[in-house]
Amino acid sequence: MNLQSILRPVASAFQWTFENIIEPMSHSFNWICIVFCFVALGYWLNRQKKYNQKAAKEGGII
Secondary structure (H helix, E strand, O other), X not given: OOHHHHHHHXXXXXXXXXXXXXXXXXXXXXXXXXXXXXXXXXXXXXXXXXXXXXXXXXXXXX
């Protein structure tokens, strides 16, 4: 038993995983990340608006 007999099945498993699982879902995963970023940006801007309104009302730092 040598190292090649161990590494070839591992390499084949990685190659199969990439070709059959990761590559087909890559396009939809990119869109999910983009949508998540826009939702997070909207949430953050909404929170920032509320903090600014509260600071203006109470005389805090804007």
